[in-house]
Amino acid sequence: MNRNAKDKRKETLLQVIHLIRPYRGQFILSLFLAAVTVALTLYAPVLIGDGVDLIVAPGKVDFNGLIPILWKIGVVVALTGLSQWLMNLVHNRITFNVVNDMRTQAFAKLQELPLSFTDSHQNGDIISRITTDTDQFSDGLIMGFAQLFTGVITILGTLGFMVSVNFKIALAVVLITPLSLFVSAFITKRTYYMFGKQSEARGDMTSLVEEMVGNAKVVKAFGYEDDAEQRMAVINERLRQYGQKAVFFSSLTNPCTRFVNSMVYAVVGIAGAFAVLAGGLSVGQLSCFLTYANQYTKPFNEISGVVAELQNALASAQRVFDLITQPAQTPDKPDAKVLTDPDGTVKLSHVYFSYTPEKPLIEDFNLSVSQGQRIAIVGPTGCGKTTLINLLMRFYDTNQGEILISGIPIRNITRQSLRRQFGMVLQDTWLKTGTIRENISYGKPDASTDEIIAAAKAAYADGFIRRLPQGYDTMISQEGDNISQGQKQLLCIARAMLCLPQMLILDEATSSIDTRTELRVQQAFTKMMQGRTCFIVAHRLSTIKEADKILVMKDGHIIEQGRHEELLAENGFYSRLYNSQFAQVKRS
Structure with missing residues (x-):
């Protein structure tokens, strides 16, 4: 030995x-x-x-x-x-x-x-x-x-x-x-x-x-x-x-x-x-x-x-x-602030980040988001869209540069209070083993029945829930085998609508629901996003036409930004990306 x-x-x-x-x-x-x-x-x-x-x-x-x-x-x-x-x-x-x-x-x-x-x-x-x-x-x-x-x-x-x-x-x-x-x-x-x-x-x-x-x-x-x-x-x-x-x-x-x-x-x-x-x-x-x-x-x-x-x-x-004995994540600073009422402004200043030192990803990234703006993030796979969300939520810390929420560097904010200010609906749905009521109230355990039902109605989930054998008390497993993938995503949307924090992150949030339901959920999202800062990661560009600003990312950099009509007029990368999807839809 x-x-x-x-x-x-x-x-x-x-x-x-x-x-x-x-x-x-x-x-x-x-x-x-x-x-x-x-x-x-x-x-x-x-x-x-x-x-x-x-x-x-x-x-x-x-x-x-x-x-x-x-x-x-x-x-x-x-x-x-x-x-x-x-x-x-x-x-x-x-x-x-x-x-x-x-x-x-x-x-x-x-x-x-x-x-x-x-x-x-x-x-x-x-x-x-x-x-x-x-x-x-x-x-x-x-x-x-x-x-x-x-x-x-x-x-x-x-x-x-x-x-x-x-x-x-x-x-x-x-x-x-x-x-x-x-x-x-x-x-x-x-x-x-x-x-x-x-x-x-x-x-x-x-x-x-x-x-x-x-x-x-x-x-x-x-x-x-x-x-x-x-x-x-x-x-x-x-x-x-x-x-x-x-x-x-x-x-x-x-x-x-x-x-x-x-x-x-x-x-x-x-x-x-x-x-x-x-x-x-x-x-x-x-x-x-x-x-x-x-x-x-x-x-x-x-x-x-x-x-x-x-x-x-x-x-x-x-x-x-x-x-x-694995080293734990870097603890919050002793004087870290508890973020309670953010104004919704977000600023990224000269941000650098890579998962491994030998493979740079995000370099000198700068972004300023005003209160209530809807920011759409598009780009090819691996360009850094999800990584940007990870940095905002402080799942990872930047290698260099600063991210500020309401003018406060997020390193000076407790992780728990920071994450409570974001509502997330991801493409990959996650449910815990428990009742539908418990899953919707996951982020707000003390929510009343009326609040839970209102959130479900806003997410167009109330109808299918009431058709289940025990309604809101129906047990579902972590895999959610007794409900469809689209229904699972509706529950995740209802979970976000129940909390309604100041900032929202929508990562292909409607990818698993049918077109008719998607139109209704988009209307609910529009209502929910009013007055709130939103980051929307999208592959289907038709869902982000109303965004206040679209960031087109490639290799960790913003190569284009602007509104939908402005980017189409530039006839650049976004325009080619949008037209290719539109052409595919026409052919189908």
Whole structure:
């Protein structure tokens, strides 16, 4: 294992310890119960040895001394079972609390991460970290708590008892022990790396499955099934190889340690037999010693079985901690203002932005928008239309230059209050699992029923909502499978109309509704936009004829701007773009 991987594993272990720290009281209790369990387990062989010494020969049994010993053994066994049950109960409680904290931190960090992180990572991989990897960590932690601690205490306890009975035989056992530890350490280094690769491959598989299930109609429409199966086969094979190697290395641990442990038992048996013949041990003490030798070696077998689970758990935990330790988005300034009543003016001054340094996108962008203006943004795909919206909403920060809302730089405004001043209706509709009422009131949870119905009527959604089985209380899923794509977009429009903030962003907001409904919604938009600053991203140029200013973008620059008639008269890029669409409509 290279140094970086070793340091990473050490760092992960320290992070796990940090998560356990709030439960240190329960942790100490679990250690105490483990010590009690081990002490009682080790005391039982002493009683058994004393009982064996009272059975001298057939017909020569000291029943008066044997019966109290049998009672003691019964009590010790009962107390051992009780303490072990309580210990496992505490172990599981700690584990589930720690995993609960880990999931909570991971999901909370997801809310703090900049969009650049989610844009650059597969959704399925992120989901896998928060769900599958935390489950893997939980399974390993439960086994580790239940067996690792008791195993270590058992080893130390049996050594102490063996030394008290016969120092020389105990010394022989200790000298053989490092061989078992060396075997375990040798295998552990290799299993950790393999389990880490297995977790990565599992994340890739989750991403692919999520992609295929979420876009099943597209997959079937374009006949992508064979390609999807090929991609799945490649990832599945990679997962199989890493999983097989991880299991192979981890499976070596148990038989190797069993071999070493058998050597320990044989040494104790032979040396003990000679000691009995020499009069140094009684038969009962030899019986006790052999029991201790077996109990001494047994934890090595258990720990070796736990090692594989622990390596898998640490590898999974590392992926979750990698998410948790991702740098959050730049926090709001301590003196950032809460924007409450903007006047609707927007100014972009010498703005530069690129998603990656080697690929410039927006360069020296300047724009001044007055209160209540309707600004349409058009241009070919990749020209920066959506990027401009991302900058206005401060989903991304500019590399250079300033964006001002009501004369205030948006870096000096809290993100939450800034975004509350924008109403967004996007081409990609998004609904949450819940009722239609809850989806419309998503941005205004305290809205009254009358307000919700008024917004739905304004968006021409009230009619189809009332025709649903439960009306506004109809449940819809995140995918909205029980309503059409156009109806989903009408709900998103109603959601924006309910809030009616000072500024609006419409990104192909009517792309999924029929022409008749679009005409009605456009009328509603016209009414809604009165007195409000609006940014309209459009591909269908017929929808922006009434805009106060049309920005024609190409390669991150404004190459033309003006009203519809002015741009047509210039006979430039916009004119060619508009006429090409008009010609297509005429031909169709």
